Amino acid sequence: MTPRFLLPVALTVCLVLTVSPCRGAETQLHVKGSDTIGGALGPALGEAYEAANPGVEVTWDSLGSGTAFVGLFDGSADLGAASRSVRENELAEAKRLGLELKEYVLGYDGIAVLVHPSNGVLALSFDQLSSIFSGRVSNWKAFGGPDLAIRRISRPEYSGTHGFFKEKVLRGGDKTSELEFAPDTEFLEHSEEIVARVAAEPGAISYLGMGWIRPGVRAVPVVSGRGEAVLPSPETVRRGTYPIYRPLLLYSRGEPQGEVRRFLSFLLAGDGQRLVAQYDFTPSDVPSTVSRSAVPRAGGGGDLEVLRVRFPSGGARLDAAARSVLDVLVEKLAGGGWSAEIVGHGDSEGSSVATERVALARARAVSEYLDRRGVGESVRRVEGHAAAEPVATNETVEGRALNRRVDIRLLPAS
Numbered sequence: 001m002t003p004r005f006l007l008p009v010a011l012t013v014c015l016v017l018t019v020s021p022c023r024g025a026e027t028q029l030h031v032k033g034s035d036t037i038g039g040a041l042g043p044a045l046g047e048a049y050e051a052a053n054p055g056v057e058v059t060w061d062s063l064g065s066g067t068a069f070v071g072l073f074d075g076s077a078d079l080g081a082a083s084r085s086v087r088e089n090e091l092a093e094a095k096r097l098g099l100e101l102k103e104y105v106l107g108y109d110g111i112a113v114l115v116h117p118s119n120g121v122l123a124l125s126f127d128q129l130s131s132i133f134s135g136r137v138s139n140w141k142a143f144g145g146p147d148l149a150i151r152r153i154s155r156p157e158y159s160g161t162h163g164f165f166k167e168k169v170l171r172g173g174d175k176t177s178e179l180e181f182a183p184d185t186e187f188l189e190h191s192e193e194i195v196a197r198v199a200a201e202p203g204a205i206s207y208l209g210m211g212w213i214r215p216g217v218r219a220v221p222v223v224s225g226r227g228e229a230v231l232p233s234p235e236t237v238r239r240g241t242y243p244i245y246r247p248l249l250l251y252s253r254g255e256p257q258g259e260v261r262r263f264l265s266f267l268l269a270g271d272g273q274r275l276v277a278q279y280d281f282t283p284s285d286v287p288s289t290v291s292r293s294a295v296p297r298a299g300g301g302g303d304l305e306v307l308r309v310r311f312p313s314g315g316a317r318l319d320a321a322a323r324s325v326l327d328v329l330v331e332k333l334a335g336g337g338w339s340a341e342i343v344g345h346g347d348s349e350g351s352s353v354a355t356e357r358v359a360l361a362r363a364r365a366v367s368e369y370l371d372r373r374g375v376g377e378s379v380r381r382v383e384g385h386a387a388a389e390p391v392a393t394n395e396t397v398e399g400r401a402l403n404r405r406v407d408i409r410l411l412p413a414s
Helices: 041-052 066-074 088-097 126-133 160-170 191-200 234-239 258-267 270-278 320-334 352-372 397-403
Strands: 020-022 025-033 056-061 079-082 101-115 151-154 204-209 245-253 290-296 303-310 338-345 379-384 405-412
Touching (some): 025 066, 025 258, 041 056, 041 258, 041 270, 056 258, 066 079, 066 088, 066 245, 101 160, 101 191, 126 160, 160 204, 245 258, 303 320, 352 379, 352 405
Parallel strands (some): 025 056, 025 079, 338 379
Antiparallel strands (some): 101 204, 290 303, 303 405, 338 405
16 A cells, blocks of 8 residues: 655654564564554554564554654554544654654544443434533433433543544534533543443443444444434445544554564555454555446436545544545556546535635645645646535535545546
């Protein structure tokens, strides 16, 4: 898989990786970061690599995505594992240290909303989940459940899962929102603690990567922008129908070398990706923030292939999953015979002028990425529209999220 360059810097530095001799092994590899990745999948990946490579030992420290970057910066980790993208302050720290971070997509994960099996609530929307975790609603009977106090449980602030859920669900993708978890929320460090607590508390609710769904807890269907109640599964993440999903990311300091490079190649292909699927995640060759569809071509002549990239509210930054799929588009355009039209779309929030401006910025972000990858000459047109062409209702948070998109239309080169 081709890595995405996050922070090119002019300064050439010598990167010292933490591959070192250790007792019982000729070489040791250290991975730090996400509990979602490192809880079960990470050790399984490490054991599989050790079995295929005698003399190598892989260790995983899984205390949250924030520790991935701490480990990369202080040299104690060869790879960082994160369930969120690198933050601006972390990029700034990398630049200060003279480091170049590279990002890779290991797979994709749906975030499951977990309750006690006795809780009969049928489904929850983004708005309802936000009202629960912010503390605006505190009894399950408001959602058709039992007359029981809601017990909110969350991962701690340094967790990537916490950050993703707060941005995507609690705040509904609104980057101007300052909404926080309710003061009575219980923050637990480890995912297995959360599973045990939800299984023991009839009124409990929490959220975890879908790989943590266990007997004793129940995943609640989440209402999508199209009004469907969808359960998290590798298949619903693969199809893009489950609305709470994120890429699982790996980071390296500069171009990985030696055993680190070989380990990374193992993780991103073949046996590594089969293990990703075995542990109920979606492999990295099936991205979920970009959907493909076919629409009738004006004037007839068959269907027109469309790639659809979605963005957060007010945002025009391409995430790792979008860049991953755009890399596939780059290969297609580089092969010749195709051109692309890039059209940004917005939702109904804000004035039409402001929405159109943001939609154009998103389209330009895609165009600029293609240009940096050397296929900019294949782009015929770049436009931005307001909310004139919705693909879902603008009356719900989920529907507006579906409408914030860039459509990339593939056309035969003229």
